[in-house]
Amino acid sequence: MELRQLEYFVAVAEERNFTRAAERVHISQSGVSAQIRRLERELGAELFDRSARAATLTVAGKAALEHARAALAAAEAVRRSVEEVTGLLRGRIAVGMVVGCTVLPLFEALAAFHEAHPGVEISLLEDDSDRLVEAVRGGALDLALAGAASLPEGVGSVAVVSEPLVAAVAAGHPLARRKRAGLREVCAHPLVCMPPGTGLRTVFDRACAAQGLRPRIALEASAADAVADLAARGLGVAVLSESMAACHGDRLTAVALGDVPDPALLALVWRDGAPAVPALLGRMRQAFGLAD
Structure with a gap:
């Protein structure tokens, strides 16, 4: 039998x-x-x-x-x-990733998790940061890598990247010879930004609101590379994080924003109770070099 x-x-x-x-x-x-x-x-x-x-x-x-x-x-x-x-796990785990953001440690963590737990089916969804955080809160996602102006409440979270915002300009732009500029000076020019709902844009919008500024957003793009490319072609001043601008240092000059106090965060956000989350979170911490 x-x-x-x-x-x-x-x-x-x-x-x-x-x-x-x-x-x-x-x-x-x-x-x-x-x-x-x-x-x-x-x-x-x-x-x-x-x-x-x-x-x-x-x-x-x-x-x-x-x-x-x-x-x-x-x-x-x-x-x-x-x-x-x-320690063998089975089932499914739903992971979110902020759109237009290629973060290799995330992929390394997913690969290591898959090798250790092949019985767990992994799904990966791209979306803007606000919707990713809400999806984790609502249980549609188990864990997400999202941009944020501050660590969200109501979910587990840890910052993996914390960087200041910069204005990135093409050669020949009036700001190109400056190492530092005020937000009011930057907002006097057409801007190229990520769309609302992204962590970087939230930091920028809050800083502008605090100074009573109404910036002229000429172009929006969800991927940092696209924002940088548009600025490099002279279509506006790119608002990026420090490392994003550094990736395009051959075409853009990064100008520090001296009066934007809050950094842009890239954070892991998760919900407690999902069986596979602790194991995946452990892999994420290793990949991003975070302390347990």
């Missing part, structure tokens, strides 16, 4: 149809029928009355059903107990 035979027996009993049972256990109908016949020969009794259109249990089948279910439940309990001891 094999566990798969008991699984097929329970499936046919519950579906009352060999075809539907075969679809449920993902093998052919003939395969299900053959295994049920083998089980019946071993038990010395027919388990199903096949004379009607529906597969109905015989007296022997009814007597066997609850024991078969108990045996399958016991086998599942054994598997789960072993997995708890060995």
